[in-house]
Each structure stands twice: as C-alpha cells, then as structure tokens.
Amino acid sequence: MGKGTTLAVEVRPEGREPIFLALARAIIEEIDRGRLKPGSPLPGTRALARALQLNRNTVDAAYHELTMQGWLATEPSRGTFVATDLPDGIRAPPPARRVPVPEPAAPRPAGRPMLKLSDGYPDVRLLPTTAFAQAFRRALMSHAFASGGSYGDPRGSGMLREALSAYLRDERGLASSADDILVARGSQMALFLAASAVAEPGTAIAVERPGYPLxxxxxxxxxxxxIGVPVDGGGIDVEALERLANGNRNLRAVYVTPHHQYPTTVTLGAARRLRLLEIARQYSLVVIEDDYDNEYRFDGRPILPLAARASDELPIIYLGSLSKLLAPGIRVGYAVAPPKLLRPMADRRVSLDRQGDLALENALADLLADGTIKRHARKARRIYHGRRDHLAGLLAERFSQVAEFSLPAGGLAIWLRLLGGISAETWATNAARLGLSVLPGLNFELETARPPEAFRLGFASLDEREQMRAIDILARSMP
Structure with missing residues (x-):
C-alpha cells in the first residue's frame, strides 16, 4: 500500500459515536488483524476520504487521534505510517473520545507562584474526563453499588482488584491474583500500610539517599x-546496602524506586537488581518496591519490576499508583504482596479507613477493563515524551555553562545538577520571588547538612509555551 492507493475498511459508528472515531477504530482493527503491519504506509487523507466518501476533515481527525495514541506516525514530506513500536499480541481497544484541553490559567498575582516545575505530576488537562464521568455515573447507578448494605472488603473493590490483576499481568509481568492486591487511597497510604506490615520494636528500613521524603x-x-543508602549514577549502592545489612541486625526492609529512581530518575541496572535481590534473600529483608510511574518509559521498553523476577520465597511488597497516570486528585494507589504481608496491611487498613471509595474504584475498574486507561497512557506517553525533549532542549540552550543533566529514559522529571558551587536553595528562593516554584535537592536529602545542589524539574504538567515561561524565569533568577 503506497501513495495513491486506498484502504478498504468498513466504517460503522456505534450508537452516537462520531464518524472519525469509528474510522479510527476500524483502522486499529486492521492493525490488530495484521493487515496493516508496523511501518506500513497509509493513504493520504484526500485519497482515503474520496474512497470512503467521507469529509477529508473526518479522515484527518481520525489520523490525528491515532497519531496521538501512538498507533500511527507522521513523517514530514513522506506521509502517515503505522507506528513501528506497537506492542505484540495485545487486542486494540476502541479509541476514546477526545476532550478539549483548556487554555493555561492566567498568571497569578506577583509574589505568588504562577508556574510550578513540580516533582513530576501528570497534566490533569489530558484526563479523559468524559469517559471518566460516564464510568463514575455507571458505577453509582450499578446494582452492586445500590445494593451495598454493608462495608466492603478492606482490600478494596473486587472489580478493581480483578482489573488491576489483569493489567499488571499484561503490562508488568506480575503473576498476581486479585487476592494478592490491596487498593488504598493513594500511594502514601499504601506506603504506610506496607511499613506497618514489617514494623517491629526497633525495626529499621534502608532507603535511597537522596530519595522520597513522604x-x-x-x-x-x-x-x-x-537509614539512608547512597544513590549514584547507577541507582542505589548495593555494596553500601550489604555493609549496612551486615552491621545492623535491626534492618528489616529496604525501600527502592528501581525503575526511575526518585528523585534522580536513573534506572537500576540488571547487575544491581540481581545483587539487591540476593542481599535481601541473604539478610531476610522485605523489599518494598515503589513503581510509581511505570507507564512513562520513552526510550526502550519498560523494565520488568523486581517483583516480576523475584522467587516466591523472597517477600516483596510492590506499590503502584493510578494518580500518576491520571491526576493527583484521583487518590488511588495499590499494593501487591504475599498473604503473610497483605493480611496485616488489610487489618491496619480497617483501623484507618474501613474501605475505599467504592464508586471511584469500580469506575476505574471499568476504565481499565474497556481499555480507556491504556489508551490514555499511550496518548499521555506520546505527549510527555515531546515535553521531555522540549525541556531538555531549553535546559541545554540556557544553562549548559552552569548545570548538567542526563536525559532520563522515562519518568516525568529531569534531575538538573548545578555546577560551580551554585546554591540550588538560593536559586529556588529567587525564582519563587519571580513567580516560579521549583524544588531544590535539599527537599530530597536525609542528611541536610550536605544537600545535592540540583533541581528536580517536572516537565509533564506544563506545555511547551508554559515551559518556555518557566525557564525564562529560572534564567532571570539565577544567583
């Protein structure tokens, strides 16, 4: 199929589905069937519109939707092609209805932050609000919700745990059932419940330094x-961890963020991963693995979690979050753990919060099951990839003489290391006076006497125009 040819597909809208979404769904089905293979060229919008007797704008809208979701790729002066990085063996769900992105908020008054280079929040403006609202309404009107005369399972909605089990199996290689999963009100509650499961009098836990203060x-x-364990360019220092484990009999667990280390964004390499698991096995440590933004991997394929590769006898509590995928205001996190750890977590959950938000959890289960969340992840990943590259270009252009960074393979932030003794804290204070909130390395360090002179710059929540404004303020506030 090349230039001048057409694509014979049947466009059949379902219900009130717009024609461009029906066309997009038909093209996805052809990709899924193997008729359109990765790298295959598609007809031009004019030719396809003529062949299908559709408006050219309809075909253009369908191509745009599929490009944003990652099914198609456009090459200037060459045309539109099936993307070459499609996953194998995954049924393609229908595309979601697009939601208009609102204009950025007007600047706030002077002296108050009008822009925020966060620590890595998603852009709430990308949330598929229409699909989410419809799912929430269905959950509220469902028989299961209306007939609920008592509190539910403290581990969370059975529907969501089943949906998460399938999602984690397909996306992250975790062979966990719904009975192995606990849903919490955000990853922070999941962290506390995980800690309570391993806590004993005098217990100590090893954490990354710099790391996640919450x-x-x-x-x-x-x-x-x-107890802090240093992090270097390869992630947590496993040799330092072994020395700590050998010298501290109270050490009961180790908390790590191996996929995209928080805050430095580095990925723990294969050799260190194996060594970490061996140390945990040798010293009977529980591994608490926080995989907070697994969906956002831009270069290469996502690396399987430690929990997917560890042997059954090694206790691992695997933590994830839907908040990083959807929006900070949607407080849903989860933990996957063996029964001997999950039971005390559920018991502690009852004392804190009898159950979660059943309607919200069932709505999210619906969105996981029908593919909406997976489509959103593909679309967001494509947009955030572009925003990462845009911010990296701005940083290289404006600050190459005073700072350096390694382009992160994934995640939603860049770790900018300052040179020449520049104080990140002073710089952040100056920026705040000009209307920019930015987080210096001091915020992520256990030993505050010698903080890393660095910034964690979240790029996902700002579009390119907002990024340019933020970097302009950062440049003007440099000490």
Missing part, C-alpha cells in the same frame, strides 16, 4: 527507623 514520613509514622 516515604520516610510513612515509615517513621509506623515506628520504623530510616
């Missing part, structure tokens, strides 16, 4: 002492 707070709230 995790340290959760562990301390559960009565666990927090």
């Amino acid at each position: 995790a340290w707070s959760a562990f301390r709230a559960a009565g666990i002492s927090v």
Whole structure:
C-alpha cells in the first residue's frame, strides 16, 4: 500500500459515536488483524476520504487521534505510517473520545507562584474526563453499588482488584491474583500500610539517599527507623546496602524506586537488581518496591519490576499508583504482596479507613477493563515524551555553562545538577520571588547538612509555551 492507493475498511459508528472515531477504530482493527503491519504506509487523507466518501476533515481527525495514541506516525514530506513500536499480541481497544484541553490559567498575582516545575505530576488537562464521568455515573447507578448494605472488603473493590490483576499481568509481568492486591487511597497510604506490615520494636528500613521524603514520613509514622543508602549514577549502592545489612541486625526492609529512581530518575541496572535481590534473600529483608510511574518509559521498553523476577520465597511488597497516570486528585494507589504481608496491611487498613471509595474504584475498574486507561497512557506517553525533549532542549540552550543533566529514559522529571558551587536553595528562593516554584535537592536529602545542589524539574504538567515561561524565569533568577 503506497501513495495513491486506498484502504478498504468498513466504517460503522456505534450508537452516537462520531464518524472519525469509528474510522479510527476500524483502522486499529486492521492493525490488530495484521493487515496493516508496523511501518506500513497509509493513504493520504484526500485519497482515503474520496474512497470512503467521507469529509477529508473526518479522515484527518481520525489520523490525528491515532497519531496521538501512538498507533500511527507522521513523517514530514513522506506521509502517515503505522507506528513501528506497537506492542505484540495485545487486542486494540476502541479509541476514546477526545476532550478539549483548556487554555493555561492566567498568571497569578506577583509574589505568588504562577508556574510550578513540580516533582513530576501528570497534566490533569489530558484526563479523559468524559469517559471518566460516564464510568463514575455507571458505577453509582450499578446494582452492586445500590445494593451495598454493608462495608466492603478492606482490600478494596473486587472489580478493581480483578482489573488491576489483569493489567499488571499484561503490562508488568506480575503473576498476581486479585487476592494478592490491596487498593488504598493513594500511594502514601499504601506506603504506610506496607511499613506497618514489617514494623517491629526497633525495626529499621534502608532507603535511597537522596530519595522520597513522604516515604520516610510513612515509615517513621509506623515506628520504623530510616537509614539512608547512597544513590549514584547507577541507582542505589548495593555494596553500601550489604555493609549496612551486615552491621545492623535491626534492618528489616529496604525501600527502592528501581525503575526511575526518585528523585534522580536513573534506572537500576540488571547487575544491581540481581545483587539487591540476593542481599535481601541473604539478610531476610522485605523489599518494598515503589513503581510509581511505570507507564512513562520513552526510550526502550519498560523494565520488568523486581517483583516480576523475584522467587516466591523472597517477600516483596510492590506499590503502584493510578494518580500518576491520571491526576493527583484521583487518590488511588495499590499494593501487591504475599498473604503473610497483605493480611496485616488489610487489618491496619480497617483501623484507618474501613474501605475505599467504592464508586471511584469500580469506575476505574471499568476504565481499565474497556481499555480507556491504556489508551490514555499511550496518548499521555506520546505527549510527555515531546515535553521531555522540549525541556531538555531549553535546559541545554540556557544553562549548559552552569548545570548538567542526563536525559532520563522515562519518568516525568529531569534531575538538573548545578555546577560551580551554585546554591540550588538560593536559586529556588529567587525564582519563587519571580513567580516560579521549583524544588531544590535539599527537599530530597536525609542528611541536610550536605544537600545535592540540583533541581528536580517536572516537565509533564506544563506545555511547551508554559515551559518556555518557566525557564525564562529560572534564567532571570539565577544567583
């Protein structure tokens, strides 16, 4: 199939489905059937519109939707092609209805942050709000919700746990059933419940340094002492971890973010992963693996979690979040753990919060099952990839003499390391006066006497125009 040829497909809208979405769904079905293979060229919009007796704008809208979702790729002066990075063996769900993206909010008054280079939040404007609202309405009107005369399972909605089980199996290689999953109100609650499952008098946990301060707070709230282990360009220093485990008999667990280390974004390599698991096995440590943004891998395929490769006898609590995928305001996290750890987590959950938000959880189960969340992830990943590259270009152009960074393979932030003794804290204070909120390395360090002079710059929540404004303020506020 090449230039001047046409594509014979049957366009059959379902219900009130727009014609461009019906066409997009038909093309996805042809890709899924293997008739359109990765790299195959598609007809031009004019030729396909003429062949199918459709308006050219309809065909253009369908191509645009599929390009944003990652099914198609456009090459200037050459045309439109089936993407070459499609997953194998996955049935293609129908495309979601697009939701208009609102214009950025007007600047706030001087002296108050009008822009935020966050620590890595998703852009809430990309949320498929129409599909989400419809799913939530269905959940509220369902027989299961209306007939609920008592509290449900403290582990969360059975529908969501079943949907998560299938999702984690397909996307992350986890062979876990719904009985192995606990749903919590965000990853912070899941962290606290995980800590409470391993907490004993005098218990200590090893954490990455620099690392995630809210995790340290959760562990301390559960009565666990927090001990930092250095992070370098390859992730957590496993040799330092072994020395700690050998010298501290109270060490009960290790908390890691191996896929995209928080905050530095580095990925733990294969050799260190194997060594980490061996150390945990040798010293009987529980591994708490926080895989907070697994969906956002831009270069190469996502790396399987530790929990997908570890042997059954090694206890691992695997934590994930739908908030990073959808929006910070949607507080849904989850934990996957063996029964001996999941049971005490569920027991502690009852004392804190009898059950979760059943309607919200069932709505999310619906969106997982019908493919909406997977389609959203593909679309968001494509957009965030572009925003990562755009911010990286701005940083290289404006700050190459005073800072350096490694382009992250995934995640939603860049770790910018300052050179020449520049104080990140002073720079952040100056930026705040000009209307920009930015997080210095001090925010992520256990030993605050020697903080890393760096910034964690979240790029996902700002479009290109907003990024340019933020970097302009950052440049003007440099000490």
